[in-house]
Amino acid sequence: MTAPVIEAIGVRKRFGDHDVLRGVDLVVHPHEVVVLIGASGSGKSTLLRTMNLIERVDDGQILLAGTDITDPRIDADATRARIGVVFQHFNLFPHLTVLDNVTLAARRVHRTPRAVAAQRGRDLLSALGLGDKADAYPDRLSGGQQQRVAIVRAIMTEPELLLLDEITSALDPQLVGEVLDLVR
Numbered sequence: 001m002t003a004p005v006i007e008a009i010g011v012r013k014r015f016g017d018h019d020v021l022r023g024v025d026l027v028v029h030p031h032e033v034v035v036l037i038g039a040s041g042s043g044k045s046t047l048l049r050t051m052n053l054i055e056r057v058d059d060g061q062i063l064l065a066g067t068d069i070t071d072p073r074i075d076a077d078a079t080r081a082r083i084g085v086v087f088q089h090f091n092l093f094p095h096l097t098v099l100d101n102v103t104l105a106a107r108r109v110h111r112t113p114r115a116v117a118a119q120r121g122r123d124l125l126s127a128l129g130l131g132d133k134a135d136a137y138p139d140r141l142s143g144g145q146q147q148r149v150a151i152v153r154a155i156m157t158e159p160e161l162l163l164l165d166e167i168t169s170a171l172d173p174q175l176v177g178e179v180l181d182l183v184r
């Protein structure tokens, strides 16, 4: 059997005297979809942030395809490049066009040639009904459109793992469907 895509083993994280993650174990296999449900403040985002190395764990291990990414000697940028993340508030760069937002990581981190990245970006945007928005700036897009751009950005580089943190909670109910369809 292939290694899990991601595995958390006894992950602990505290902020001051607040124990947020108290020994979390989690295994996600390839092609598996896992949903975390819990009260506000229970640590869902914190767990995702430890997986993407935005937060350091205090104890325990996180294995990405079998490699311990909590090892301080790991290349954090190279690790993050293997993971796609979409946050609640799209976090698009306002000064970059939609196409530049979508292709930035491919060009800068993955060293994909500009023309190749642009072609893939335009293809994905078109496939998701955003073909006519490639050259627009994010503030000209609806919330649902911006969130779809953020998803395109996350899948552009074919990540091994996609972390989605409440990606529809900032959207109007009528926009939720289009974003969830895309994720599916």
Ligand SMILES: Nc1ncnc2c1ncn2[C@@H]1O[C@H](COP(=O)(O)OP(=O)(O)OP(=O)(O)O)[C@@H](O)[C@H]1O
Binding pocket: 015, 018, 020, 038, 039, 040, 041, 042, 043, 044, 045, 046, 047
């Ligand atoms: N950088 C930080 N410094 C101090 N406390 C933090 C920090 N980040 C998160 N916390 C605290 O950790 C707890 C868990 O927060 P987290 O954002 O993981 O919750 P959540 O389950 O994602 O909640 P929500 O459903 O509201 O998004 C909260 O009590 C929060 O205040």
Ligand SMILES: [Mg+2]
Binding pocket: 044, 045, 046, 165, 166
């Ligand atoms: Mg959260």
